[in-house]
Amino acid sequence: MSGHHVSSAKFLWGIAIALFFLTFITVAVTWITIPEPWNVVVAVAIAAVKALIVVLFFMNLWWDEKFNTLLFIMGVVFFLLLIGITLLDTLYRVDPVPSF
Amino acid sequence: MAQTSAELEERLDHLQHHFVDSDQQFDSSKMGMWVFLVTEILTFGGLFAAYIVYRSWYPELYLEASTELNAFWGTVNTAVLIGSSLTVAMAIRSAQLNQIKGLIINLWITIGLAVTFMVIKYFEYAEKFEKGILPGRYYSYDGLEHEKANIFFSIYYMMTGLHGLHVIIGIGLMLWLVKKAKQKVFHSGYYTPVEITGLFWHLVDVIWIFLFPLLYLID
Numbered sequence: 001m002s003g004h005h006v007s008s009a010k011f012l013w014g015i016a017i018a019l020f021f022l023t024f025i026t027v028a029v030t031w032i033t034i035p036e037p038w039n040v041v042v043a044v045a046i047a048a049v050k051a052l053i054v055v056l057f058f059m060n061l062w063w064d065e066k067f068n069t070l071l072f073i074m075g076v077v078f079f080l081l082l083i084g085i086t087l088l089d090t091l092y093r094v095d096p097v098p099s100f
Numbered sequence: 101m102a103q104t105s106a107e108l109e110e111r112l113d114h115l116q117h118h119f120v121d122s123d124q125q126f127d128s129s130k131m132g133m134w135v136f137l138v139t140e141i142l143t144f145g146g147l148f149a150a151y152i153v154y155r156s157w158y159p160e161l162y163l164e165a166s167t168e169l170n171a172f173w174g175t176v177n178t179a180v181l182i183g184s185s186l187t188v189a190m191a192i193r194s195a196q197l198n199q200i201k202g203l204i205i206n207l208w209i210t211i212g213l214a215v216t217f218m219v220i221k222y223f224e225y226a227e228k229f230e231k232g233i234l235p236g237r238y239y240s241y242d243g244l245e246h247e248k249a250n251i252f253f254s255i256y257y258m259m260t261g262l263h264g265l266h267v268i269i270g271i272g273l274m275l276w277l278v279k280k281a282k283q284k285v286f287h288s289g290y291y292t293p294v295e296i297t298g299l300f301w302h303l304v305d306v307i308w309i310f311l312f313p314l315l316y317l318i319d
Contacts, residue, residue, distance in 0.1 A: 004126070006196045007189065016186035023178050023312075027171070030317045036159070043313035051306045058189050059302045065127060068134045075138035079145040083152055090153045 005063035015057045022050050114290040126292050133296045137303050144307055147259050151314065154255060158248055165244055165252035166318040168233065170224065174316035177220050178308065184213035185305040188298045191277075195291035200281055203294065207278050210301070214271045221264055228253075259311055266304045273297045 026046050034042055056062045061069050112122070119125040155162050187210040194202035232240035235257040239250035246252075277294055280286065286294060 004123075004196065007193060009190065009193065012186060012189045012193065015189075016182060019182045019185075020179060023175065023182065026313050026317065027175055030171075030319060043317060044310075047310045047313055050309045054185060054302050054306050054309070058185055058305075059299055065131070068131060071131070071134045071138055075141040078138075079141055079148075082142070082145050083149050086149050086153060087156065091156055 005060055111289045129292045133299050151255050161246045161248050161252055162318050164246050165249050169316045171316045173220055174312050177217050178312045180213050180217045181305045181308050184210045185302055188301045192294055192298050195286050195294045196288055198288040204278055204281050207274050211271055211274050214267055263307055270301050
């Protein structure tokens, strides 16, 4: 049965502790000065790892039907398309829209 | 034998006639929820796109304006939400193991953590409202020099506001789960609403995982 994975309490606590630890790391990297734009890259990279841990082990995609993983990946892909195509416009404008 | 089949019949009271069996019903519900979560990713995605576009136009605005946000309370709220994700996962585990008492306790802890999150959010908002930090043209704070400071806070209020709305909806869903659990609706063979609400709650956590460093920790 694909959708009925039962995680042990120990495992769930382990995941939560990993997430708490990564939250600490997220805050800790702001104490040291990382030059632009790497501070943003590091912050988003840690957030992405945390999100992936939640999605795989709390939302159970690791054990779930592959189709649900496909749905999730499609969501992320279309989100990146949204951002990518928007930036192709906004990054290369001579002037941003004046009233905004 | 008669007792076994009666037991079996009772345990199948959740099964709707258009599904072959419990598993098919469960997997269909779950897939439907994932489709919904994709629309959620793209809804928040639009707001993240706005965030990214304005940050690329006015990077110095974000540096300056984020100093108005309290990183300490942001960190506390992150920990609160991760904790609530853990308790929701524990609630699902309890339901899977037929531990209905544990399910209800874990749901109450989750609701408590969600309320804690909203209370902290309320104090954060109240402090800003008092200073005149309001979205868009209602912005009247003069502590920031950047002329576009209102734009940062419009984005801040839209993102955290929509996220907060999700937290409130999540609290409502979990109160409903507690009521259903007390009516002995859930057991190891049927806990679909708990699983689905759990997925929703984890997504709310994932959104916050990105909002926290992007709004509070810019410097």
